[in-house]
Amino acid sequence: MRITEIGEFGLIDRVKEAIGPPGAGVVVGIGDDVAVLRARGDKYLLATCDIQVEGIHFLKEAISPYQLGRKAAAINISDIAAMGGLPTYLLVSLALPKETTVEYVDRLYEGLKKETEAAGVQIVGGNMSHSPGVMVDIFLLGEVEAEHLLLRSGARPGDKVLVTGSVGDSGAGLALLLDPTADRTGEEAKQVLKAHLTPTPRLKEGRAIARTRIATSMMDVSDGTVSDMGHICEASGVGVQLWSDALPLSPATRAVAEALGKDPLEWALHSGEDYELIFTAPADKAEKLAALVEEETTTPVTIIGEIIEEGMNLVLPSGESLPLEPGGWDHFRRR
Amino acid sequence: MRITEIGEFGLIDRVKEAIGPPGAGVVVGIGDDVAVLRARGDKYLLATCDIQVEGIHFLKEAISPYQLGRKAAAINISDIAAMGGLPTYLLVSLALPKETTVEYVDRLYEGLKKETEAAGVQIVGGNMSHSPGVMVDIFLLGEVEAEHLLLRSGARPGDKVLVTGSVGDSGAGLALLLDPTADRTGEEAKQVLKAHLTPTPRLKEGRAIARTRIATSMMDVSDGTVSDMGHICEASGVGVQLWSDALPLSPATRAVAEALGKDPLEWALHSGEDYELIFTAPADKAEKLAALVEEETTTPVTIIGEIIEEGMNLVLPSGESLPLEPGGWDHFRRR
The missing domain is CATH 3.30.1330.10 (PurM-like, N-terminal domain)
Structure with missing residues (x-):
């Protein structure tokens, strides 16, 4: 009808x-x-x-x-x-x-x-x-x-950067949707498609983080890890370095990336729509905060970087540091 | 740019x-x-x-x-x-x-x-x-x-129906916009076009009406006088009779209707987007309410009908009563 x-x-x-x-x-x-x-x-x-x-x-x-x-x-x-x-x-x-x-x-x-x-x-x-x-x-x-109000503007140099769950799953799901030849029947494919089509808002995690009163700033990852981290940096007047090998990539996203011949790190940094929470906390309390939130919610929390005075960098396992720009992963790749 | x-x-x-x-x-x-x-x-x-x-x-x-x-x-x-x-x-x-x-x-x-x-x-x-x-x-x-909260649901049989300003102006303006041959340069044309393109919300009138605590129900005329009055009737479990010769038509709307060969009453009843307030009040207090609001806001207020037990009718100057249906003016015209 x-x-x-x-x-x-x-x-x-x-x-x-x-x-x-x-x-x-x-x-x-x-x-x-x-x-x-x-x-x-x-x-x-x-x-x-x-x-x-x-x-x-x-x-x-x-x-x-x-x-x-x-x-x-x-x-x-x-x-x-x-x-x-x-x-x-x-x-x-x-x-x-x-x-x-x-x-x-x-x-x-x-x-x-x-x-x-x-x-x-x-x-x-x-x-x-x-x-x-x-x-x-x-x-x-x-x-x-x-x-309990947490804003973008409270991050301070020396703070650690934390993120709930995993990043890149939604990007992997979108890549599957946009590739007509892709196989979408496997368990990994279903998992990343679900992440893209019905993302779970991290409501209890947000409340748990706020209640500890340890975090200094918070956002959700809607535009992408780098872009949203850029909003925190801009509002707080600071910079950030993210550690490439610390970014929490799910096994499903790694598997889909391999099947499609893509780099999962690109999704984790730039594709957005993961709706994880990215937040900062003083260095000496970051591990405690992660443990408290994990205990209360069973959602994993990972420390993925550190707030610095200025600039946005990605630190590779080799120790090499590459400049990041919000939405600038393509730019970065052209170097 | x-x-x-x-x-x-x-x-x-x-x-x-x-x-x-x-x-x-x-x-x-x-x-x-x-x-x-x-x-x-x-x-x-x-x-x-x-x-x-x-x-x-x-x-x-x-x-x-x-x-x-x-x-x-x-x-x-x-x-x-x-x-x-x-x-x-x-x-x-x-x-x-x-x-x-x-x-x-x-x-x-x-x-x-x-x-x-x-x-x-x-x-x-x-x-x-x-x-x-x-x-x-x-x-x-x-x-x-x-x-001071005024809802749709408080109208009672015997209440009078009141409206601020004039109805039909926005309909006249829309008719001008939709007629490529129409002359839009006259003062009357400008007035009704303004009513359609930049309607004035009746904010101070709404507050004035609410503060008197006399009105029993209220809505704004967005869908049309009959349609919005129909919402009041439905929510209040009552009917209404509107008096065709009481409906406040502006001289500009009458002039535009004559120039276009249209019936201005149709706009007043059905064309909507006037954003006047239509409201009800006990019969013995309706004139006092109209006077209070006019005095405070300088906006004219007109009594245009009466709440009845059920049904929606338009009473013509001849005394003849014609059934109205929300959005049903065309239906009514085909009789």
């Missing part, structure tokens, strides 16, 4: 039913022009938005509507997690071509619901409109205690 | 400079992934979003980027106004084709700034992405004291 058959308000009613009744804190939820929410005045309010546009961020044939819904929510939850915050309320701005089926929208909201429920987030509103292509724009609110 | 020449981060820096330093209440503003805001816990938090998509909501050749920026902000401010609230913080999700010029973005933000400053709103973040067409998605936060 096409969405034009039930119309905008029919579709909103359907979504309202799928999402279920609003919880505590929601005075007015889905179906109105404005969500009315109980504020909690002793905390900072967090607000973020991130969009997924067909043909730019995703190919409609490469990602299911369920996966798209999950991913659209996850990348915003990741932004709140990277502040040490807790996500609370979500609004969905959905633009759809006229020929979209109601089932497509149903699956998309199933994905949104799956991801938001896992994070304790309530979907409280949004709007729907027509457009030439599918577009999912998510607005997410959150909150954080003042003492 | 094209946006690709300065890139996403260059463009964000430019916007950050144009918007100026963040005010009190903003801990982290433009340039970060997440806005960090001081919450005020004794009020309800309001959250809304509304989008403008090229080719769907606007034609790029018919609206300047400055006007588009103003309108994108105004329609969201209008939603907060219709709750009796005060808008506070705004995030902009902007999607732009690669060939967009930096000047286009500059003008768009000038429009956003003009409209937000007038409403006391701070622009605190957003994101930018590529897309096949221009898309401006606005996420607006606001707040309202619990006792």
